[in-house]
Amino acid sequence: MIRRELPDDAEAIRAVTAAAFRGIEHSAPPVEPGGDPGEATLVSWLRADGGWIPQLSLVAVEDNRVIGHVLATRAHVDGRPALGLGPVSVDPQRQRAGVGTALMHAVLGAADALGESLIALVGEPAFYGRFGFAPASPLGITAPDPSWGDYFQVRTLTQYDGRTGRFTYAAPFDRLS
Incomplete structure (x- = not known):
């Protein structure tokens, strides 16, 4: 079952996120030496940020146990609202x-x-293409880091208005090194 995150889910989400990113080549480094991958801490930082959108923090639950999580937070394209996945x-x-x-x-x-x-997201084009994501640059959307190339992708939604410009994630993303 997929549902919105509940307050009691926070620790389970952290555990799933840490397990999912542990040992992954392109995972963010731990915030504390020997700690969980940076993505696990990032979720906590995002939850405390003004860019948090509770309706877009979803969990997958099986047998009353959180087995997955996805999150989209407020981002911007040249100051206009967008989402970072x-x-x-x-x-x-x-x-x-x-x-x-x-x-x-x-x-x-x-x-x-x-x-x-x-x-928008940073991820493997071959994987995320099946969800309608495509490289951002042909749409005139510039990645926060140009070295991301085609790994920085966007998915337009029904209300897409042709906006172009520089993409910025919610501020906690900048805290990851």
């Missing part, structure tokens, strides 16, 4: 079973229902 986390024992796909479809549908215009 991520992290997306699935318990390693449940990966490749459709949980991540279900979470992606749910968050994209929820963002569209909220009247958002576009959502």
Whole structure:
């Protein structure tokens, strides 16, 4: 089942996120030496940020246990509202079973229902292309870091208005090194 995050889910989300990103080559480094991958801490920072959108923090639950999480937060394209997607986390024992796909479809549908215009992420083009994501630069949207190249992707939603410019994530993303 996919549902909105509840206050009691925070620790389970942290655990799933840490497990999902532990040992991943491009994972953010731990904030504290020997700690969880940076993505686990990032979720906590985002939850405390003004860019937090509770309707776009979704969990996958199986047998009353959180097995996945997806999050979209307020971002901007040249000062105009947009969304930044991520992290997306699935318990390693449940990966490749459709949980991540279900979470992606749910968050994209929820963002569209909220009247958002576009959502951006950094990820593998071959994977995220199946959800309608495409490299951002052909749409005139510039990545926060040009070295991301085609890994910086956007998905336009129903209310997309052709906006172009520099994309900025919610401020906590800048705290990751």
